[in-house]
Amino acid sequence: MSVATRAPFDSEVVTELRAIIGDDQRVLPNISSRVNRTRVPAPFPVHRWADFVPDVAVLPTTAEEVSEVVKLANRLRIPVVPRAGGTGLADGAVPLRGGIVVDVKLMNQIKEIDLTDRTVTVGTGINMLKLNEELKRYGVIYPDNPASYPCSIVGGRIGTGGWSLLGARYGHTRDLVMSMELVLPTGEIIEVGDGGGRKLRKSSTGFMLKQLFMGHQGTLGIATEATLELVPRPECEFSAFFAFDDYMKAYGTAGAIARSGLATLAGVVLFDEWKVRYLRRDDEAYIEQPADVVSVVAVALYGTRAEVEPASRRVMELGRSEGGRYLGDEISQGDWASRHDRYATPLHGRRRDGQVVPMCWHCEDAALPYSALPKVREEWHALVARYIERYDIFDDWGMFAYTNGAYKPWGDYLVEIDVGIWEQELNDDNWAAWVNLKREIAEVSLAHGGSITACHGATREGDAELVPTELGSAWQVVKAIKRTLDPNNIMNPGKQMLDEAYAEEVRT
Amino acid sequence: MPNNLGDGAGAKADGTGGRAHAEFVERWRDAAYGCYSSGHKFCREVCPVTQVTRNENHTPTAFHADIVAMEQGLLDVGDVADDFVHCTQCGACELRCPNTLFTGDFYRHRTRTVEVVKAMRAFMVDAGHEQPGWKRWIEQLVDAHSEPVLGAVPVEQEHVADWAAGLDLPVGGEAVLFVDCEAAFYRTSYARAIAQLLKAAGVEFGLMREQWCCGGPAAEMGYVEQARAFAEHNVADWRAVGARTIIAADPHDYIAFTEDYPSYFGDDYEFEIVLAVELVADLVRDGRLTLTEPIERVVTYHDPCRLNKRKGVHAPPRDLLRAVPGLTFVDVDHVTQWSYCSGAGGGLQVEKPEITAEISRRRVERAAGLEVDTLVSACPWSERPLAAAGDEQGIEVMDLFELVAEAAGIEVGGSTGVPVAREGLQ
Numbered sequence: 001m002s003v004a005t006r007a008p009f010d011s012e013v014v015t016e017l018r019a020i021i022g023d024d025q026r027v028l029p030n031i032s033s034r035v036n037r038t039r040v041p042a043p044f045p046v047h048r049w050a051d052f053v054p055d056v057a058v059l060p061t062t063a064e065e066v067s068e069v070v071k072l073a074n075r076l077r078i079p080v081v082p083r084a085g086g087t088g089l090a091d092g093a094v095p096l097r098g099g100i101v102v103d104v105k106l107m108n109q110i111k112e113i114d115l116t117d118r119t120v121t122v123g124t125g126i127n128m129l130k131l132n133e134e135l136k137r138y139g140v141i142y143p144d145n146p147a148s149y150p151c152s153i154v155g156g157r158i159g160t161g162g163w164s165l166l167g168a169r170y171g172h173t174r175d176l177v178m179s180m181e182l183v184l185p186t187g188e189i190i191e192v193g194d195g196g197g198r199k200l201r202k203s204s205t206g207f208m209l210k211q212l213f214m215g216h217q218g219t220l221g222i223a224t225e226a227t228l229e230l231v232p233r234p235e236c237e238f239s240a241f242f243a244f245d246d247y248m249k250a251y252g253t254a255g256a257i258a259r260s261g262l263a264t265l266a267g268v269v270l271f272d273e274w275k276v277r278y279l280r281r282d283d284e285a286y287i288e289q290p291a292d293v294v295s296v297v298a299v300a301l302y303g304t305r306a307e308v309e310p311a312s313r314r315v316m317e318l319g320r321s322e323g324g325r326y327l328g329d330e331i332s333q334g335d336w337a338s339r340h341d342r343y344a345t346p347l348h349g350r351r352r353d354g355q356v357v358p359m360c361w362h363c364e365d366a367a368l369p370y371s372a373l374p375k376v377r378e379e380w381h382a383l384v385a386r387y388i389e390r391y392d393i394f395d396d397w398g399m400f401a402y403t404n405g406a407y408k409p410w411g412d413y414l415v416e417i418d419v420g421i422w423e424q425e426l427n428d429d430n431w432a433a434w435v436n437l438k439r440e441i442a443e444v445s446l447a448h449g450g451s452i453t454a455c456h457g458a459t460r461e462g463d464a465e466l467v468p469t470e471l472g473s474a475w476q477v478v479k480a481i482k483r484t485l486d487p488n489n490i491m492n493p494g495k496q497m498l499d500e501a502y503a504e505e506v507r508t
Numbered sequence: 509m510p511n512n513l514g515d516g517a518g519a520k521a522d523g524t525g526g527r528a529h530a531e532f533v534e535r536w537r538d539a540a541y542g543c544y545s546s547g548h549k550f551c552r553e554v555c556p557v558t559q560v561t562r563n564e565n566h567t568p569t570a571f572h573a574d575i576v577a578m579e580q581g582l583l584d585v586g587d588v589a590d591d592f593v594h595c596t597q598c599g600a601c602e603l604r605c606p607n608t609l610f611t612g613d614f615y616r617h618r619t620r621t622v623e624v625v626k627a628m629r630a631f632m633v634d635a636g637h638e639q640p641g642w643k644r645w646i647e648q649l650v651d652a653h654s655e656p657v658l659g660a661v662p663v664e665q666e667h668v669a670d671w672a673a674g675l676d677l678p679v680g681g682e683a684v685l686f687v688d689c690e691a692a693f694y695r696t697s698y699a700r701a702i703a704q705l706l707k708a709a710g711v712e713f714g715l716m717r718e719q720w721c722c723g724g725p726a727a728e729m730g731y732v733e734q735a736r737a738f739a740e741h742n743v744a745d746w747r748a749v750g751a752r753t754i755i756a757a758d759p760h761d762y763i764a765f766t767e768d769y770p771s772y773f774g775d776d777y778e779f780e781i782v783l784a785v786e787l788v789a790d791l792v793r794d795g796r797l798t799l800t801e802p803i804e805r806v807v808t809y810h811d812p813c814r815l816n817k818r819k820g821v822h823a824p825p826r827d828l829l830r831a832v833p834g835l836t837f838v839d840v841d842h843v844t845q846w847s848y849c850s851g852a853g854g855g856l857q858v859e860k861p862e863i864t865a866e867i868s869r870r871r872v873e874r875a876a877g878l879e880v881d882t883l884v885s886a887c888p889w890s891e892r893p894l895a896a897a898g899d900e901q902g903i904e905v906m907d908l909f910e911l912v913a914e915a916a917g918i919e920v921g922g923s924t925g926v927p928v929a930r931e932g933l934q
Contacts, residue, residue, distance in 0.1 A: 028565075032587045035577045036570045041547035049580050059563065086564065087549055105562040125562065127553050150604070151549040341550070341606045358538070360545030423545050 009055040009098065013076065017058055017100070020068040026059040026106070033057050037101045040088045042460065043362045043421050045431045052094055054081060057101040063181055063189050063224035066102060070222070070490075071187030073100055079493050080185075082218040084124065084156030087148045089363055090456035090463070092160055092217040096494035102222055104155045110134055111225070117199045118230040119178060124155030124223045140230040143170035146455075149340050158223045161215020163455035165339065165402070168258075168409035169266035169302050170231055172455075174214040175406045181225035182213055185486035189224070198227050212481070217457045218492040220485055236308040238301040239336035240315055242324035243293040247273050248374065249322040250295035255370055257299055257318045258403050259410040262311045264303035268403045271296040272377055275398025275418070282348065287331060297324060300336055349395035349420030352388060359395060359420035364438060366445035367454035368415045373401055379444045380417045383437065391433045395420035404454055414454035417441065438462030446470055459495045467496045532631050533579045536624060542607055543572035543619060551601030551621070556849035556867045557594045557856070566594035568601035568621045571628070585628070589637040592628045594863070595621075597728055597854035598813035600846045622818075625854070629730030641859040642729040650734055653720040653741075655689040663693045668719050671696035671922060675703055680749030681714035683782075686742075686765075688758040689721050690888040696922035698888045701909035702757045702784050704918045709796040711787070713755060716745045724764030729855040736772050743769070746779060757784045757909075759814035759821075759887045760853070766819075785815065785886055788912065789824035792831050799915035802834025806880045807911075809837070810871065810894065811845040812887030813853060825886050825908055832915045838878045848874065850890035857893060868893035872901050884908050892925060 017027045028034070031053075038052045045051075055078075060066045073080045079099030086093050095101060107123030110131065114120070115138055122131060129150050132141050145166045146152055152162070158180065162173035170176065178201065179193025192210050195203025213220055244250040254270040271279075273294045279286045299315050301308050319326065326332070349359030368376055377399055384396045397418035403409035421434065439462045442452040451470060452458040458467050468475045479501035482489075489502050551568040552558050558567050570591065577583045602608055605619040632638065648656040654663045669677075671692050677685075685706070691699040706713055723738030746754060756762040765781045791797040809829055815821040822842035829837045840848075851857065851867030872894060875883040883898060885891050886908040895905040913920050 028563075030587070032570075032574065032577075032583055032591055033563075033565050035582050036564050036573060039547075039573075041549075046576065046580060049577065049582055053582075085549070085552075103564065105564070108562060130553055148548065151552050338609075341609050358541055358545060360547070424541065 009078075010076075013072070013078065013100075014056055016072055017056065017069065020072065021058055021060065021065055026061070028057040028059070029055070034101075037083055037086065037103060038094065040086050040091060040093050042089045042091050042094075043360060043423060043426075043434060044094075045426055046423060047426055047428075048431070052096065053098070054095040054101045055098045057083075057103050059103050059106045061106050063183060066104075066183045066222050066224055067187045067189050069100060069102060070183050070185065073490050074186050074488055077488050077490060080222075080490050081492050082155070082159060082222045084159065085127070085148070085151055085153035086156075087152045088156060088160055088456065089365070090160070090217075090453065090458065091460035092457050092492070092495070093156070094460070099490075104222065104224070105153065107155075107224060108153075113138060113230075114199070115140070115230070119199045119227050120230055121198075121225065121227045122154060124158065124180075124226055125153055127151060127153050128157075135230070136233070139233050141233050142176065142228050143231055144173050144176050144228075147340055154226055154228070155223050158214060158226065159216065159218045160457050161455060163402075163404070163414055166266040166300070166302060167406050168268075168403045169264060169407075171229070171406040174211060176229045177210070177214070177226050178229055179210065179227045180213065180223045182221045182223045184221045185488075185491035193227070201229075215457065217459045217495055219482065219495055219498055220491060234302040234304075236301075236303060236305045238308050238312040238315070239332050240299050240312070240319055241327040241332045241335060242297045242299075242319040243289060243327050244295040244297070244322075244324055245292040246323075247295045247377075249324070250297050251374060253319060253322045253324050254297045254401070255410075256321060257297070257315060258370075260314060260318060262301065262314060264301040264307045264311050265403075265409060266300045266302045268409065269298040270373075270401040270413075271298070272399040272401075274381055274396055275400060278396070278398045278418075282350065289327075293325075296327070298332075298336065349397070349422070351392050351395075351422075357422050358424065360423045361397065362419050362421055363416045363456075364419060364441050365414060365416045365454050365456045366442070366450050366452060367404055367412055368401075368445060368448060368450035369412050370410070372448035372450060373413060373415065376415065376444055376448050376450070380441055383440050383444070384417065384419060387433060387437045391430055393422035393425045393430055394434075394437070415445075415450075435462040439465065442466050464496050468500065528631065528635060529578065529584060532585070532627070533575060536575050536627065537579050539620060539624070540572040540575035543569055543605070543621075544576045546607060548606060550606055551604050554600040554604045554847040556596055556598060556600070556847070556851055557863060559847070559870070560863055560866045561594065563594075565591040568595075568605075571595070571621055571624055574628075575624070585631050585635045586637050588628070589632045589639070592625055592632065593639055593856070593859050595625045595854050596813065596849055596851055596856045596867075597622045597625060598849050599817035600813070600849070603817055603846055626728060626730065629728070630732045631730070633730040633732075639729075639859050642731075642855055645855070645858050646726055646729065646731045646734055649721055649726060653718075653738075654693065655721050655725060657690050657694045663689065665718065665720075668692050669715055671699040672703060672715065674921075675700065675707070677703060678714040679717055680751065681712060682751065683711070683713040683753040683755060684716055684746060684749065684751040685713045685755045685757060685784075686716070686719065686722065686761055688761050688888065690892070691758060692719070694923075695888045695891060695907070695925045697910050697920050697924050698891070698907045698922075699757065700922040701907065701913040701918070701920045702788070704920065705788055705791070705797060705909060705913050705916060706755070708916055708918060709788075709791040711791070714749065716742070717749055718745055720745075722761045722764040724760050724768060725855060727764070727768050728853070729858075735768065739764070739769050739772050743773065743777070743779075751779065753780045753782055755782045755784055755787060758889070759783075759812050759819070760889060763814050763818055783815075783819075783821065785828070785908065786821065786824045788909065789827050792828060792912075797916055799831050799833060799912065801915050801917050803832050803911060803915050804834050805882045805911075806836040806838065807882040807884045807906075808840060808875050808878050808880045809908075810850070810875070810883055810885040810890060811842050811848065812885060812890055813849055815886060816842050817846060828908060828912055829884065832911065835911075835915075838880055840874075840878070850885070850887075850894050852889040852893050864893050865896065868897040869900070872897040872903050872905075875903055876901050882906055884911055895925070
């Protein structure tokens with residue numbers, strides 16, 4: 001078996017990398033460059049930081065440089081870990097076996113804005129907010145809009161198979177990336193799109209390869225350029241928040257709005273009772289609500305005024321149809337407008353005794369059928385409660401459910417449970433508890449016909465072990481693809497149980 | 509699990525870093541965790557340095573994560589010294605931080621990245637990791653009492669008020685105008701414009717007997733003792749001439765006088781600090797200054813970081829521009845300008861002039877995109893690199909006071925500065 005594993009790093013490799021990159025400022029073997037490319041915002045075992053530090057980071061500016069770096073790594077069996085924003089919530093960019101971090105942030109050029117065929121071609125190191133700042137003058141936007149919109153980067157969106165808050169209206173990353181250039185684990189540069197076209201939205205030629213290179217968590221290559229969808233800058237935005245005295249009424253209302261058939265519907269968000277309780281208890285920006293508010297539904301519409309105005313009236317009817325109370329323009333517009341800033345702000349949580357302690361936030365996601373939401377909610381909260389009881393470093397910050405399907409928001413949901421973790425208290429036991437909690441959360445999702453993850457990725461311990469279970473009979477195909485494209489397992493090794501692809505090679 | 513840090517991993521926290529390391533970490537660790545544990549990097553794309561280098565080490569989040577890593581014994585001050593040079597102390601990261609935006613009310617919290625950078629730079633000096641350009645700069649500063657803003661040409665204390673030639677300004681009095689080193693020796697038109705505007709409005713003020721550098725840049729580069737010595741001299745001089753009010757012409761001085769000096773002197777600091785741009789805007793609004801001369805220019809305004817981001821001062825400069833007859837003012841709102849910078853602050857232009865130049869080039873490019881002929885700033889430090897970039901892109905860079913003085917019919921005089929080789933700046 002010729003699998004890349006952690007091995008003493010030869011300084012000759014740095015010399016070769018410098019020869020490839022040709023600029024010592026972009027080959028970074030120094031310790032602070034490595035330490036700062038180790039973690040992502042997901043909970044991190046701070047006490048084991050050293051275990052995940054890569055050996056060197058490179059900042060390429062062209063696909064050719066990436067290709068040569070990967071060829072070198074493949075020749076020498078050195079792990080390669082692609083890194084874009086490093087803002088993921090599931091460790092896709094965390095090196096598990098050292099190696100070379102290929103940081104794409106310098107590949108952030110806008111290469112072409114095509115207002116005729118409605119595409120923009122970019123280097124994958126660009127951030128969506130920055131891209132849209134440039135697109136504004138042309139009356140178009142690239143509507144990939146995750147919670148991390150101000151800081152995440154196109155390459156990472158491709159690598160993780162990102163989900164967009166506006167996805168019900170405009171699609172998610174996999175719908176919005178029309179084609180891409182990427183470097184395979186053996187160093188070849190290829191282009192994939194629909195058929196052979198870079199600017200086509202549908203083709204039936206050959207295999208549908210584009211989706212294979214979406215959401216692979218950096219295990220199948222490194223995207224270096226992408227041609228993206230441009231949509232008309234929406235003339236009109238409408239957002240509404242409705243309060244409920246009962247979760248099931250909110251759940252029913254969310255479903256009714258999602259099934260409404262309104263084409264301008266960009267998303268529906270359901271806050272459960274634990275979430276509202278948490279906001280009331282500890283959210284610094286919480287605007288006081290009556291005690292009977294226990295659940296909330298938020299809705300957003302985007303489009304032309306001719307569409308959005310009548311649709312908004314329908315949303316107001318549906319929002320109130322099961323007892324929902326409109327929370328007013330200030331909350332509806334303000335909370336929606338500040339949605340990006342709201343997603344990661346808590347500086348504190350509480351221990352069992354109510355004592356405030358510094359906590360980091362973790363959001364554990366899943367894709368679930370609408371029918372499963374009430375039951376999964378109960379089981380997830382019960383699980384977290386059990387871990388809080390035993391390990392006093394967790395806090396339950398409630399759940400959100402978001403419409404999940406691109407253009408078809410009615411049937412399934414991206415569901416998240418937010419767990420506060422007292423990161424400073426992590427040790428081997430506590431970390432193991434966290435991993436076990438993750439695993440149990442994922443097992444509940446699978447038991448209810450869901451997927452471990454809708455957008456973060458099943459790349460870390462706790463989730464990763466369940467990937468073969470979730471994929472079932474297709475797992476053998478996945479392993480065959482991985483082994484074929486990455487014969488030496490150099491590309492982000494150790495993720496998603498893909499080492500199994502090589503274990504079989506040994507047995508045969 | 510084996511790691512690739514060698515046998516020393518973890519040792520730095522246990523002893524090799526020493527007591528200073530431990531004390532530094534103890535002082536800053538909880539604040540660093542506030543960033544580290546949310547870890548969402550919204551600061552990154554507004555950071556002027558990160559926008560250029562795209563290097564994760566140069567991001568505000570990395571500055572905080574470095575402290576956590578120091579606590580874990582993975583890094584020491586020498587490991588991060590070069591990273592901490594990559595900051596203009598513009599404050600954009602603090603404003604864009606969700607922790608500031610959304611927990612501020614509850615905790616009275618503002619992410620204090622600028623303070624962290626200043627503290628780390630001071631630790632760098634103490635621990636023997638001085639940066640060569642800053643070291644030379646400070647040596648010349650201590651020698652001449654003003655910053656070496658003329659490069660190879662020495663600045664001399666006896667010429668610190670030459671900019672005021674012919675203006676007949678007294679020494680001392682209730683109010684003192686403080687003119688910073690860049691304006692006193694390099695862009696003297698800036699100093700002359702503000703002084704003549706105040707005179708025209710009937711504001712009584714004088715100069716110091718012996719004005720030294722405010723000490724702010726020294727503090728920004730980590731030279732705390734030197735910065736404080738300058739502050740002590742200036743405060744003594746203010747008291748000696750009977751000053752109660754200090755008019756800070758330059759935003760950098762305003763930061764020094766309202767943040768650094770109070771931290772040095774506590775309650776023993778009795779001065780009212782007036783920001784010149786606010787004063788002049790008041791004078792125009794109150795009719796004590798009238799702007800009658802049409803200025804036929806199409807301008808946009810550059811929000812100096814220390815006004816807009818550090819002090820929230822963005823309306824008075826715009827009020828002034830709107831009061832200038834004949835002017836076409838194409839504005840870019842001050843929040844958008846959180847991500848703009850000239851790159852001149854925080855000593856960056858001394859150590860990394862190529863990054864400063866690129867930040868300024870991009871700023872001027874944005875102005876050019878608005879199809880203006882003039883970029884107006886309100887900070888002399890920004891105007892040198894912006895003007896260099898403007899020369900290349902056909903955009904003139906003016907100071908707000910120069911423009912307003914012209915509109916007030918004042919013959920400003922002085923010099924807008926002669927470019928000095930970057931090597932000279934070091």
